[in-house]
Amino acid sequence: MFVQHFMMTNLLEMYPNLNRVQVETFVLKLFNTCGEWAQFKPTLRDLLISMKQFASLNDALYSEERDEQIRKEQEKRLAVPGLARSNN
Numbered sequence: 001m002f003v004q005h006f007m008m009t010n011l012l013e014m015y016p017n018l019n020r021v022q023v024e025t026f027v028l029k030l031f032n033t034c035g036e037w038a039q040f041k042p043t044l045r046d047l048l049i050s051m052k053q054f055a056s057l058n059d060a061l062y063s064e065e066r067d068e069q070i071r072k073e074q075e076k077r078l079a080v081p082g083l084a085r086s087n088n
Helices: 002-014 020-032 037-051 060-079
Strands: none
Touching: 002 020, 020 037
């Protein structure tokens, strides 16, 4: 409880463009998902975007999702004969 209150207070002081409800929701969700990286990361990313401090296209938080998307598209191309380049 102390750490949550501390985080909420500091975030509200440091970023006046965030409202109290938004910060409270973020902190609670952050603590509820801290053991699950797949849910924790989007929670953190959403706050960063709402603070307007980070560009969404260049954010390192998107690298895993981008790499996974690229891998899936490559698998789709390889599944269709003649679509992928041959190295011969």
